[in-house]
Amino acid sequence: MATEYGQEHGRGHGHPAGSGFPAYEGAGRSGLPAVLRAPFEVRSRREFGYVLLSLPVAIVLFTWTVTMVALGAGLLVTFLGVPVLAVALAGCRGFGALERSRARALLGVAVAAPEPLRTAKPGVFAWMGAVLKSGASWRSLLYALLQFPWSVFSFVVAVNFWVYGWALLTYPLWFWVFPMYAGQGGLQLYGDAHHSVYLDNPFEITMTSLVGLLFTLVTPWVVRGLTAVDGLMVRGLLGPSRLSARVVELEEDRGMVVDTAAADLRRIERDLHDGAQARLVALAMDLGLAKEKLREDPRAAARMVEDAHGEVKTALQELRDLARGIHPAVLTDRGLDAALSSVASRCTVPVRVEVDLPARPVPAIEGIAYFTVSELLQNVSKHSRARSASVDVWRSADRLMIQVMDDGVGGADATRGSGLGGLAGRLGAVDGVLVVDSPAGGPTRVIAELPWRA
Template identity: 40%
Template sequence: MSAGAGVGIRDRGIAALRGLALVPTMVPALALFCLTVTFLPLMVIGIGVLVLPVLITATRGLADFSRRRAEAWTGVHIARPYRPAPKFDRGIPGVVQRTRWMLGDPATWRDLLWSLADLAVGLALAILPLGFIAQGVFGLLQPFLWETLIDAGDSGWYTFLKVDSAGMAVLAVPLGLAYIVFGFFIAPYMLRAHALFTRSLLAPTRKAEMELRVRHLTDTRSEAVDASAAELRRIERDLHDGAQARLVAMGMNLGAAEALLETNPEAARALLTETREASAKALNELRDLVRGIHPPVLADRGLGDAVRALGLESPLHVEVSVDLPGRLEAPVESAGYFAVNEVLTNAAKHAQARNVWVDVRYRAGRLRIEVTDDGRGGAALDKGTGLRGIERRLGTFDGTLALDSPRGGPTTVTMELPCVLSSPKTSPS
């Protein structure tokens, strides 16, 4: 939910209740802060070394939950700032290394600062709307409560009104209504303000973003080089085992046919027929090889028609929806094409699916491809179904892959690639 105009009273009420729901995470966050500060000096006697990794991991888990909650409730994305963990030794030396690595990460200290500050700043932002609403309800009840409160010794002040008569109690009603309206009005803004406050402490700093970016580029560059080397080895293997072997056999057959042409024309004719069939097979293999490198339909008609062709070739019933206002960059089209091809292959081989829906669209500088099947679900990135390879391929272009595959299905694979349109649309969609 985003703050602003157009938010209904129901959404504002939900925002107010969500503000109250922020409070339960603040108490364990403060407890983890206190425990961490307590055990830090105990590192000198070894106890802190054993306990601190557990406390910091718990704090990170709570911070990750707050990041996900902020995005789900307000749309404020908060990236994880933590440095990737290196390999640690076994035993006590590994525990010491892990503790030093965690304490050496600036994000750890920002998490601790957040766990302390969230109880003060976050609590005020979270419960402020409900405070106004509660105060407003109290104002609505003044005509019924003022005498009882005065008899009990209350001063009679309701904010800036001194309610000591029936007339003043009636005046408190519209003021209470105003407080309620104001509380509902500010609820989504306060919820978003809390998310922005959370992002200010839990998001990566500019320096950390640069470090993560450099590390990501280094990893994707290495993966791209490895993928290119593997692709070259595949092409070389396919040429050696396929077309090259047939061409060698054809040359031998032609030599034998030439030797038999005078003495045994029938045998020579049979060898020539066999050679012609071998040449057709070699040509088909070369075409398949070229299609595996860059399909002609992709080069000629673009990603939309190429994905439709994949749907027609699939043994499953595939419905394709395309909304591309123009041609994409060739490398992006190729990455998207082979990603869809791999996902469709997985659906046919592993998912026991019958129907697949593919949605390809371009929005706000990103190519978004969503593939949904009605299979058994239970897919995972680490099960060796090729999804991790797709993720690496997309990562080369700063793309992302998201998998939603509960057991029993359906499975939805969402892929996004940042890109620009390189030419107007040349094919129907």
């Protein structure tokens, strides 16, 4: 594993914004507070548009769902009820795809599609069974039933806030129509048989406009709160379930484990073929030549045997290094503290090692922790240009925590297809996490979390 540490890797290290909306164009230049910018932001217009569209979409979806489900339930006494219910659920799934797209485009809420339908064999009956057994289908139906009343409520609240806000804010521009067309002094607040109250003097007109301004400033935040509930409904009912997401994650992790194991086997085969095996073949040939020269030239044979003895030592050292790369004996015998100290002694910079564990974790987790630190220290040696480094290992609740720090040039990035990305994938295969904090200029801090199993 090799990850280059350099300033070119430091660019773009920040996390992307998750809102999904472009920033208000004048925000940086105007310096206005968010409460004053909100009514004019693109995000606010999109959210208001989402609320306006929700009502007609909800009416169509609710009508489809109630009609088809009622029809299907009524026909269950015959076989026709089953396909009708299947078509109803399939239609809800289709509307769910539309709602995910709408939420992504207008709210910036990116929700993955639920698990696809899985049929054991092709055919209409297999498809109907898959639709009826799919949890995503029934969650889409529940979304159709819940979204309708919520959309009505959101539409009424958002439209009233918006209309009343702008109507009152612009009241000084249109209050003059009352004496001209209605013969009154302004907008009537109260009236009975004895007296009436109109907004017709400058103070009342100004206060009306200020109330409208308050409504106008509050409306985007009210709409944002309403659409936040919509986002929760889309995520919770139209996305993949936690169980299916976990299954997909485990399948990906299993593939990662298989690929890693295959890569390790290829590496071991290559190292044996190019290293110890080649030396042993050459050693066998040299010993054969020494055997032939033993009677003719004993001195030459002795020199060849001596050279062969050196080759044996070299081959043994290569085999020891290879065995250490598979699983070091010191880790098995003495645990992480001694094994990590041995790794640190081979680093090109001074490394402080501190291991504070109440007990030894299971061998699998202990091995992953060892190789994680080993690869991170290799990065420090090859790319960091650091003067010192440190390794800390401790337990926090049910997690094994590893922190590797160095004072090098920084710029390490796990998102650019580097070795750190591969290491993060291998940790993820056992529910581990790798976090890299490496600004340009340093220092670099890498934290790895592994599940604690003793």
